[in-house]
Amino acid sequence: MFSWVKAGLAALAIVTPAAVASDYTSAIDAIGRPATAEEVAAWDIDVRPDFQGLPPGSGSVEDGEALWLEKCAVCHGDFGDSNEVFSPLVLGNITPEDIESGRVAALTDPAVVRTTLMKVSTLSTIWDYINRAMPWNAPKSLSTDEVYALVAYLLNLGYIVDYDFVLSNDNIQDVQDMMPNRYGMTTEHGLWSVSGSPDVVGSNCVSDCDVDVTVTSFLPDYAMNAHGNLRDQVRDYGPFPGIQTAPETDQDQAGMPSASEAPEQLLMANGCTGCHQLEGQLVGPGFADIQGKYGPDKVEYLKGKIRNGGAGVWGSMAMPPMAAIDDAALQTIAEWLAVGN
Ligand code: HEC
Numbered sequence: 001m002f003s004w005v006k007a008g009l010a011a012l013a014i015v016t017p018a019a020v021a022s023d024y025t026s027a028i029d030a031i032g033r034p035a036t037a038e039e040v041a042a043w044d045i046d047v048r049p050d051f052q053g054l055p056p057g058s059g060s061v062e063d064g065e066a067l068w069l070e071k072c073a074v075c076h077g078d079f080g081d082s083n084e085v086f087s088p089l090v091l092g093n094i095t096p097e098d099i100e101s102g103r104v105a106a107l108t109d110p111a112v113v114r115t116t117l118m119k120v121s122t123l124s125t126i127w128d129y130i131n132r133a134m135p136w137n138a139p140k141s142l143s144t145d146e147v148y149a150l151v152a153y154l155l156n157l158g159y160i161v162d163y164d165f166v167l168s169n170d171n172i173q174d175v176q177d178m179m180p181n182r183y184g185m186t187t188e189h190g191l192w193s194v195s196g197s198p199d200v201v202g203s204n205c206v207s208d209c210d211v212d213v214t215v216t217s218f219l220p221d222y223a224m225n226a227h228g229n230l231r232d233q234v235r236d237y238g239p240f241p242g243i244q245t246a247p248e249t250d251q252d253q254a255g256m257p258s259a260s261e262a263p264e265q266l267l268m269a270n271g272c273t274g275c276h277q278l279e280g281q282l283v284g285p286g287f288a289d290i291q292g293k294y295g296p297d298k299v300e301y302l303k304g305k306i307r308n309g310g311a312g313v314w315g316s317m318a319m320p321p322m323a324a325i326d327d328a329a330l331q332t333i334a335e336w337l338a339v340g341n
C-alpha cells in the first residue's frame with residue numbers, strides 16, 4: 001500500500017515546479033515511512049466468510065451471557081430483542097426447519113420483524129462486526145475470547161446452539177453449517193426492491209459505459225423517517241434542510257406552517273438555511289422563534305432587518321445584509337415570519 005502511495009506522489013511531483021521536481025526523490029522520501037509489521041497487523045483484523053483471519057480462541061454461552069448483561073444489554077435488551085437503539089438482533093422466528101434448510105421461512109412474511117440473526121448468512125460477519133465495532137461506545141475493547149463468548153450467547157438466544165456450548169475457532173465452521181439463513185445471500189435483485197434488478201452489475205467498462213440510469217433501489221415509504229425528519233435536522237452532509245420525511249401531520253402538530261405555505265424554497269435559494277433552521281438556534285435564531293416574537297405589524301421591520309442585517313436582538317452574532325434577495329421573495333418571507341403567536 002505504501003509503495004502505491006509513493007508512486008502516486010512521484011507522479012504528482014512530475015507536474016510540480018522545477019525547483020521541487022529536481023529534488024523530488026528526496027522530498028518524497030521525507031514524507032511518511034513504511035508502516036511497520038505491527039501497524040499493519042493492527043489494522044488487518046477482517047474475518048472472512050471462510051474464517052480466514054479469525055484469531056484462535058474460545059468462549060462459552062455462559063460467559064457470553066454475563067458479558068452481554070454487562071456490556072450489551074443496555075442498548076440491545078437482555079435477550080437481544082430491544083427495538084430501541086437498533087432493530088432487534090434476535091426475536092424468535094427461527095425454526096429447526098430453517099436451521100435444516102438454511103433459509104429462514106419467516107423472512108417471506110412482510111409482517112414479521114426481521115432480525116440480524118434471521119438475515120445474516122455468514123457467522124464471520126457477526127464475529128467480525130462485534131470484534132471491530134461493539135460495544136458501540138467502546139469499539140475494539142473486547143478480548144478475542146470475549147467476542148467468541150458473545151457470539152455464542154447470541155447463537156444460543158437463536159436456539160442454534162445449546163446453553164452448554166463453547167464456541168471456538170475449531171468448531172465455528174460447524175456452526176456456520178447450521179446458520180438458519182446461510183443460503184439467503186443473493187445478488188439477484190436490488191437492496192430495497194426485491195422485484196427490481198441488482199443495484200450494481202459488475203462490468204469492466206471504464207469509459208463511455210452504457211449506464212442504466214433507472215433507479216431500481218429506493219427507500220420504501222415506511223423507512224423514510226427511520227432517522228427522524230430530515231427537514232428538522234442539522235446534518236454533516238446532504239442538503240440542509242433535508243426533505244420532509246415525517247408524515248405532514250407531525251409538522252402540523254408541532255405548530256409549524258404546512259409545507260405548502262412555508263416559503264422553504266425561498267429560504268434555501270437565498271442562503272438563509274445555512275444559518276437558520278426552522279426550530280432551534282443554529283447561527284441565528286430558529287424561524288419558529290422569530291415567528292413567535294413578532295406580529296403582523298412587523299412585516300416592514302423584518303424586511304429591513306433581512307435586507308440590512310443586524311446584531312444584538314438574539315445574541316452577539318451578527319446577521320449579514322442579504323442584499324441580493326429580490327423584493328418578491330423578501331415580501332413573502334417577511335409576511336411568513338410576521339405571523340405572531
Ligand atoms: C451504546 C449502545 C450499544 C451498545 C452498548 C452495544 N451496541 Fe451493538 N449496536 C448498537 C447500534 C446503534 C448498532 C447499529 C450500528 C450501525 O448500524 O451503524 C449496533 C449493532 C450491533 C450488531 C450488528 C447488527 C446488524 O444487523 O448490523 C451487533 C451484532 C451488535 N451490535 C452486537 C453488540 C454486542 C455483542 C454488544 C456488547 C459487547 C453491543 N452490541 C453493545 C448499539 C450498541
Ligand code: HEC
Nearest residue numbers: 270272275283284305310311312313314315317318319322
Ligand atoms: C451568515 C448567517 C446568516 C444568514 C445567511 C442569514 N441570517 Fe438571519 N440572522 C443571523 C443572525 C446571527 C441573526 C441574529 C441577529 C441578532 O441577534 O440581531 C439573524 C436574525 C434574523 C432575523 C431576526 C431579526 C430580528 O431583528 O429579530 C430574521 C428575520 C432573519 N435573520 C432572517 C433571515 C433571512 C430571511 C435570511 C435569508 C435571506 C437570513 N436571515 C440569512 C444569521 C444569518
